[in-house]
Amino acid sequence: MAQANSEPRAPLSRELLLRAAVAIADADGLEAVTMRRVGEAVGAEAMSLYHHVANKGDLLDGLVDLVMAEIDERVERTAVPGDTWQQAMRRRILSAREVMLQHPWAPRLFETRPTMSLAVVRYHDRLVGLMRAGGFSYDLAHHALHALGSRALGFSQELFDPAASAGPASERMLRELADQVPHLTGMLAEIAHDDPVGTIGWCDDQAEFEFALDLLLDGLDRRR
Amino acid sequence: MAQANSEPRAPLSRELLLRAAVAIADADGLEAVTMRRVGEAVGAEAMSLYHHVANKGDLLDGLVDLVMAEIDERVERTAVPGDTWQQAMRRRILSAREVMLQHPWAPRLFETRPTMSLAVVRYHDRLVGLMRAGGFSYDLAHHALHALGSRALGFSQELFDPAASAGPASERMLRELADQVPHLTGMLAEIAHDDPVGTIGWCDDQAEFEFALDLLLDGLDRRR
DNA sequence: GGCCGTCCCTTACGCTGTAAGCCCAGCGTC
DNA sequence: GACGCTGGGCTTACAGCGTAAGGGACGGCC
Numbered sequence: 387m388a389q390a391n392s393e394p395r396a397p398l399s400r401e402l403l404l405r406a407a408v409a410i411a412d413a414d415g416l417e418a419v420t421m422r423r424v425g426e427a428v429g430a431e432a433m434s435l436y437h438h439v440a441n442k443g444d445l446l447d448g449l450v451d452l453v454m455a456e457i458d459e460r461v462e463r464t465a466v467p468g469d470t471w472q473q474a475m476r477r478r479i480l481s482a483r484e485v486m487l488q489h490p491w492a493p494r495l496f497e498t499r500p501t502m503s504l505a506v507v508r509y510h511d512r513l514v515g516l517m518r519a520g521g522f523s524y525d526l527a528h529h530a531l532h533a534l535g536s537r538a539l540g541f542s543q544e545l546f547d548p549a550a551s552a553g554p555a556s557e558r559m560l561r562e563l564a565d566q567v568p569h570l571t572g573m574l575a576e577i578a579h580d581d582p583v584g585t586i587g588w589c590d591d592q593a594e595f596e597f598a599l600d601l602l603l604d605g606l607d608r609r610r
Numbered sequence: 611m612a613q614a615n616s617e618p619r620a621p622l623s624r625e626l627l628l629r630a631a632v633a634i635a636d637a638d639g640l641e642a643v644t645m646r647r648v649g650e651a652v653g654a655e656a657m658s659l660y661h662h663v664a665n666k667g668d669l670l671d672g673l674v675d676l677v678m679a680e681i682d683e684r685v686e687r688t689a690v691p692g693d694t695w696q697q698a699m700r701r702r703i704l705s706a707r708e709v710m711l712q713h714p715w716a717p718r719l720f721e722t723r724p725t726m727s728l729a730v731v732r733y734h735d736r737l738v739g740l741m742r743a744g745g746f747s748y749d750l751a752h753h754a755l756h757a758l759g760s761r762a763l764g765f766s767q768e769l770f771d772p773a774a775s776a777g778p779a780s781e782r783m784l785r786e787l788a789d790q791v792p793h794l795t796g797m798l799a800e801i802a803h804d805d806p807v808g809t810i811g812w813c814d815d816q817a818e819f820e821f822a823l824d825l826l827l828d829g830l831d832r833r834r
Numbered sequence: 835g836g837c838c839g840t841c842c843c844t845t846a847c848g849c850t851g852t853a854a855g856c857c858c859a860g861c862g863t864c
Numbered sequence: 865g866a867c868g869c870t871g872g873g874c875t876t877a878c879a880g881c882g883t884a885a886g887g888g889a890c891g892g893c894c
Contacts, residue, residue, distance in 0.1 A: 434872075524800040
């Protein structure tokens with residue numbers, strides 16, 4: 387009713403909706419991505435979106451594909467020809483992680499989606515390709531995929547939760563519970579996080595991620 | 611209105627609600643656990659639950675604690691005195707896994723809960739204790755916790771999704787996409803899953819889990 | 835007896851995803 | 865030019881969610 391003819395507005399399209407949804411998720415988190423909110427962002431009503439996506443699940447799948455496209459692009463850009471399987475794998479996974487760091491909501495989305503998108507399957511297929519070229523048996527490559535888990539896509543699930551545990555409140559609480567968790571308090575006291583950049587959650591910083599990744603890659607190389 | 615006085619019904623309590631919620635989750639999955647549904651299960655209205663739980667999040671946290679209690683109990687029962695750190699850790703984690711296998715919804719719940727419950731913290735604290743006794747530095751123990759991630763609690767996150775990817779439909783689809791994912795199709799053809807018992811999702815069977823676990827434990831032992 | 839908690843119920847609100855149907859612009863065809 | 869079709873947008877509406885607000889019945893204590 388308002389708007390008159392100020393701007394004719396680009397026609398809706400799947401692409402447009404997905405871009406809007408990404409913007410919303412980046413700004414306010416995944417739970418802020420609702421049909422009404424996306425509609426508002428593109429200047430349309432919620433129900434109009436259904437002409438371009440089958441339902442909300444379809445939209446979320448679209449988000450996954452979009453993030454995967456970003457990853458693929460970056461992976462391609464940062465590839466180095468002479469790499470060993472291990473170097474190539476490492477580089478690729480860390481590239482994926484860079485994209486995940488830009489979209490903090492993506493890990494949770496990837497984990498939650500009930501069916502795996504073709505893009506994700508293809509990503510893993512290429513990883514298997516790398517390992518095969520490096521002399522892996524199919525069996526070991528299979529094991530490797532499972533051992534890596536979500537780490538193959540550049541993130542580790544956070545049981546020590548993201549953000550919420552940070553802050554002085556939880557630190558004080560932890561100190562009060564020192565008798566209940568003596569080892570953890572001792573550990574935290576010694577480690578004294580200085581929280582560098584590149585942190586997804588509380589502790590999942592770059593160094594942490596790379597330590598676990600190399601632990602796995604080395605172990606795999608030894609079993610090759 | 612109905613019911614008359616057929617059965618006076620046990621008074622509500624936190625315990626009662628949690629037990630009912632577990633039953634519902636076991637039967638129909640985590641998303642079936644709604645306040646109304648839990649209320650129905652205990653013969654009360656949804657709003658009555660709020661006298662025993664602060665809100666739904668509190669109820670879910672209660673579920674986590676309940677599962678953790680089950681784990682602790684089993685861990686205690688299966689402990690063996692003479693174990694090395696590695697044996698003890700392995701045994702403990704596999705015990706936790708047995709409980710997770712009985713509550714397929716638990717992994718997702720653990721991953722989703724925004725704040726970590728005291729029970730979970732204590733569980734990890736004991737793991738650190740084991741490692742310390744095994745000669746770990748705090749720093750390495752810290753790395754170890756992160757490297758293990760959710761595996762410390764007995765499950766690995768499923769990017770190859772649970773159940774949904776199984777069945778002939780997805781297998782046929784995969785065959786049709788053979789040119790797009792040549793390595794994966796080759797791998798799957800060779801592996802020929804015979805799906806033993808103890809499977810959480812598609813491939814996260816016991817053997818898979820233990821392979822990754824040992825890969826990590828061995829790697830950690832070497833860096834000790 | 836009067837009062838105060840505790841426990842449960844009823845009602846209602848705002849939010850979600852989405853089914854159903856209307857309306858109108860643009861088009862192809864005669 | 866008039867016709868009807870089609871497709872993209874809007875409006876309305878519904879069921880289900882978590883939960884805020886308040887009412888009424890019971891028991892224990894002064």
